[in-house]
Every structure is written in structure tokens, then in C-alpha cells.
Amino acid sequence: MANLNELGGVFTFPGTGTTINRMGYGAMQLAGPQVFGPPQDRDEAIAVVRQAVESGVNHIDTADFYGPHVVNQILREALYPYPAGLTLVTKVGAKRGPNAEWIQSHSRELLVKSVEDNLRNLGMDALDVVNLRGSGLMTPDGSSMVEGMEVLAELQQQGKIRHIGLSNVSPEQFRAARKVAPVVCVQNFYNLANRTDDAFIDELAAEGLAYVPFFPLGGFSPLQSGTLNNVAAEVGATPMQVALAWLLQRSPNMLLIPGTSTRSHLRENLAAANIQLSQEVLEKLNGVAKDAKRTELHEEIASGN
Numbered sequence: 001m002a003n004l005n006e007l008g009g010v011f012t013f014p015g016t017g018t019t020i021n022r023m024g025y026g027a028m029q030l031a032g033p034q035v036f037g038p039p040q041d042r043d044e045a046i047a048v049v050r051q052a053v054e055s056g057v058n059h060i061d062t063a064d065f066y067g068p069h070v071v072n073q074i075l076r077e078a079l080y081p082y083p084a085g086l087t088l089v090t091k092v093g094a095k096r097g098p099n100a101e102w103i104q105s106h107s108r109e110l111l112v113k114s115v116e117d118n119l120r121n122l123g124m125d126a127l128d129v130v131n132l133r134g135s136g137l138m139t140p141d142g143s144s145m146v147e148g149m150e151v152l153a154e155l156q157q158q159g160k161i162r163h164i165g166l167s168n169v170s171p172e173q174f175r176a177a178r179k180v181a182p183v184v185c186v187q188n189f190y191n192l193a194n195r196t197d198d199a200f201i202d203e204l205a206a207e208g209l210a211y212v213p214f215f216p217l218g219g220f221s222p223l224q225s226g227t228l229n230n231v232a233a234e235v236g237a238t239p240m241q242v243a244l245a246w247l248l249q250r251s252p253n254m255l256l257i258p259g260t261s262t263r264s265h266l267r268e269n270l271a272a273a274n275i276q277l278s279q280e281v282l283e284k285l286n287g288v289a290k291d292a293k294r295t296e297l298h299e300e301i302a303s304g305n
């Protein structure tokens with residue numbers, strides 16, 4: 001196992017004995033195109049997962065709707081019996097249609113079935129952390145999380161879930177949901193160019209809750225920025241490494257789960273935890289979000305919206 005500090009230091013989920021390295025791995029890229037069906041290279045997918053754990057990663061993000069089932073089955077094949085100290089975080093609140101559609105629902109039936117599917121496909125008796133994912137594709141639609149939380153709280157009492165998290169939620173949804181049961185983490189869309197959650201991250205940090213950005217590298221449209229490229233050249237790293245190093249330095253409650261289907265990108269991403277960015281560089285990088293906002297505004301004006 002690698003030196004813990006090489007993976008960004010550690011974080012303990014509040015009210016739990018679960019401590020993980022801040023640099024983790026997101027498994028979504030291990031499914032086929034559109035996160036549907038098997039990957040083109042299943043052997044490489046298994047090798048990526050094994051290499052992540054051999055490199056010290058002990059936090060892997062997944063969902064049974066990736067594939068569906070495919071990604072969880074790859075994780076099980078690659079890692080079972082799971083090493084001590086590994087935390088698998090999954091999410092519920094959606095399923096896939098026959099044509100790869102994302103069907104979002106918090107019905108009791110779907111949530112119970114999803115937890116059972118995760119347990120079966122991962123080969124676990126209890127899931128470490130289950131995130132209840134709010135509706136909306138990349139930004140929360142604001143609908144109530146309370147009924148879904150009540151179902152997850154029951155499953156937690158039955159011993160099928162150890163800890164509960166939330167995903168794709170606004171601060172208001174989070175505050176209402178946590179009244180039902182303790183929440184240990186929030187997983188939302190955030191990166192160098194999309195900083196909608198800045199105040200929310202600080203609110204969660206003040207309470208010791210984890211914030212886990214999805215699409216840390218831009219997701220389906222990887223981050224592109226002249227400033228990012230210039231900084232990367234200046235510090236002798238790749239732009240993706242700088243984007244990850246910036247996130248680690250953004251807040252101590254930030255846990256990273258960059259996704260990749262290749263061992264070479266995995267190595268590159270994990271090495272980002274060793275990059276220390278100076279205050280001057282951080283300030284330059286803070287300008288990327290402002291530039292992205294200006295571009296959006298220009299696009300809106302140009303399209304007449």
C-alpha cells in the first residue's frame with residue numbers, strides 16, 4: 001500500500017470509523033459507450049481497478065446502473081474478496097431503459113431493488129456508503145429527497161447500508177434530507193470551470209462532511225482552457241493533473257474520484273496528488289471559472305437567450 005500522503009492525505013466520514021485517502025477512483029468509465037453495456041477491453045478494465053487498489057486507492061465510486069450491472073461485476077471480479085479498508089460508494093435513484101435511457105425515480109420499489117442489485121453484483125452483505133441521487137441530469141431539479149431518504153434509513157436500520165450520502169442536490173435539498181438520517185457526503189457536479197457549489201462546499205467543510213465532485217476533469221467534455229494549459233506547462237504537469245491538484249487544494253473535505261478506462265491515465269491522475277500549486281498559480285486557475293462564465297454569457301447573448 002502506498003504512503004497515504006501520496007494520495008492527498010486522509011479523510012474520515014463524519015460520525016464513522018471510515019477513513020479513506022482523498023484521491024480515489026470513479027468506476028463509471030469502465031462500462032461501454034454511453035455507460036451502457038460491456039467495455040471494449042474488459043481485461044484492461046480489470047487491470048485498471050487492480051492497479052488503483054495496488055497504488056493505495058481505497059475509495060471507489062460506482063453504481064449498479066453503470067452498464068447496468070457491468071461495472072459492479074467488473075469491480076467484484078477484479079477485487080473480491082475485497083481488501084480490508086476499501087470503501088465502495090454506490091448510488092441509487094435511477095435505472096437504465098433498453099436504449100440506454102436514464103430513468104430517474106425514488107420509488108420505494110426501485111430504491112429497494114437497487115440496493116439488492118448492488119449487494120448481489122458487488123458480493124457484499126452491507127454497502128459501505130449509498131448516495132441517494134437527486135433528479136436532474138447535471139444540476140439538481142430541487143425535488144424532495146425526503147421520501148427516498150426514509151426508504152434508505154429503513155434499509156440502514158436493516159443493516160444493508162452502513163452510511164448514507166446524497167448526490168446531485170442543492171443546499172436546500174441537503175438540509176431537508178439530513179433531518180431524516182445522518183448524511184456523510186455530497187457528490188455534485190464541480191470542477192475548475194464549474195464552481196456553482198463554492199459556498200455549499202464551504203458549508204459542508206465547516207460541518208466535516210465530504211464533498212465529492214463528479215466530472216472533476218469535465219466528464220464527457222474534458223476541460224479545455226488556455227490558462228490551464230499554460231499553468232500545466234509552467235509547473236511541469238499535464239492539464240488534467242493540474243485540474244485535480246487544484247481540487248485537492250480547494251478544500252480539505254474534497255475527495256476525488258476521477259474516472260478513466262486506462263492504466264496510463266490512472267497513473268497520471270494519482271500522481272496529481274503529489275503536485276503542490278503555489279498561491280500565485282491557484283489565483284491564475286481561479287480565473288478559469290470566470291472565463292468559462294464569460295463564454296457562457298457570450299453564447300447566451302449570441303443565441304438571443
Ligand SMILES: NC(=O)c1ccc[n+]([C@@H]2O[C@H](COP(=O)([O-])OP(=O)(O)OC[C@H]3O[C@@H](n4cnc5c(N)ncnc54)[C@H](OP(=O)(O)O)[C@@H]3O)[C@@H](O)[C@H]2O)c1
Pocket residue numbers: 025026027028029061062091133167168187188213214215216217218219220222240241257258259260261262265266268269
Ligand atoms: N453522481 C453523479 O451523478 C455522477 C455523474 C457522473 C459521474 N459520476 C462519478 O464520478 C466519476 C468521475 O466522473 P467521470 O469519469 O464521468 O468524469 P471525469 O473524471 O471528469 O473525466 C473522465 C474522462 O476524462 C478522461 N480522462 C481521465 N483521465 C485523463 C487524463 N489523465 N488525461 C486525459 N483524459 C483523461 C477519461 O477518458 P479515458 O477513459 O480515456 O481516460 C474520461 O473520458 C465517475 O467515474 C462516476 O463514478 C457521478
